[in-house]
Amino acid sequence: MASGQGLTAIAHLPEPGDTRGRAFDLRLMLADTLTQLAEYARSCPLLREAEALARSLGDRVRLGQVLAQMANGLRTIGDLDSAITIGQQALTLAVELRESTLQIQTCHRLGQVYADVGDFSRAAELLRQNIEGIGWEPNMPSTLLRLHSQAWLAWILSVLGEFAEGRHHGEEALRLATLEGRGAAPIVVRTRLGHLYLAQGDLDLAVQMFEEGLTLCRISGHRNGWRLITAGLGYAYALQGRHAEGRTRLEEAVSESLRTGARNPRWLAWLSDVCRLAGHGKEACQHARQALDLARLRKVRGDEALALYQLGVVYANALPLPRVELAETYYQQALALADELGMRPLQAHCHRGLGTLYTVADQREQARTELSTAVAMYRAMDMTFWLPQAEGALAQIVRGGG
Secondary structure (H helix, E strand, O other): OOOHHHHHHHOOOOHHHHHHHHHHHHHHHHHHHHOOOOOHHHHHHHHHEEEEEHHHHHHHHHHHHHHHHHHHHHHHOOOHHHHHHHHHHHHHHHHHHHOOOHHHHHHHHHHHHHHHHHOHHHHHHHOOOOOHOOOOOOOHHHHHHHHHHHHHHHHHHHHOOOOHHHHHHHHHHHHHHHHHHOEEEEEEHHHHHHHHHHHHHOOOHHHHHHHHHHHHHHHHOHHHHHHHHHHHHHHHHOOOOHHHHHHHHHHHHHHHHHHHOOHHHHHHHHHHHHHOOOOOOHHHHHHHHHEEEEEEEEOHHHHHHHHHHHHHHHOOOOOOOHHHOOOOOHHHHHHHHHHHHHOHHHHHHHHHHHHHHHHHHHHHHHHHHHHHHHHHHHHHHHOOOOOOHHHHHHHHHHOOOO
């Protein structure tokens, strides 16, 4: 690799400031390339070397740049506490230096970290700062950061159930990324917009975004985007009834995440659901438990809520009979955490799950209350994929005179 050869050559040169500056720039560039290829074990040492060079130069701008990138690397490998600490250091530097590009970059990275820990409102606030503070100028670095921030904001709003605003941002970002037509932005935008469509239940559009994104990943070799898209596409396929295809895709994403050390609890929860839909209850339970353990280990609270919900689904659909008490416990735990984090779509899913469970347990009044809540929430968020299921279950309760 040319950048690697450059590092070797620079290592044998004298140490004037400009040479160390070039050494810093090469390390930062190579680390960014390796991150896009999901080679995190190789990128992290380069970032540490770049940090040492920036400190030896006394260059606070370069130090802020590498700290922002380190925050992203730490987030990817699951060290979220360190990612927040280093990201805040980078943001403090950016504000003190009045470096607008660095401030934009750091707000974006911190927004991603806060989304991972489940502080979705704070994440959205940071990303909105970028979108509102940057105009549109083609081929400018700040413009590309704006696209990335807008794509991430779209997805975060979908987690909060703000689908209309999320679609506005995501679809505008797609239009602008199509005009820009270079770099990772077209992939990132399709990835996040696809996940928004998936969360709302607009499966045809989700599949379209993911399949377009996969094509771009194959052309560019963007492995990090490939994993995210493959996982989403797998779950979308499964919800469409294409269980075998969905499982294959999700298993590919999970396997790749194991190789890179960036395991994702959300994908394990989705894989659990795919196994359940295909009638493999034992595997569904295993994957859901793995998802919960990993979410708690990595302190990703949104994924923890999803894993708790998925365990409720698994036990509610256990054979030969539902395990009502266990399912209720997990649903209630998921609902409490989803409520705390503002995850309205997941709250709706929990109410539907509880309503269905209470119907099976012949607790008809409780079932009516939970299903009515689910129906109202699905309607308010225009989640039309799950709405008929909740309405049908509620209608059965009403007809039964419960």
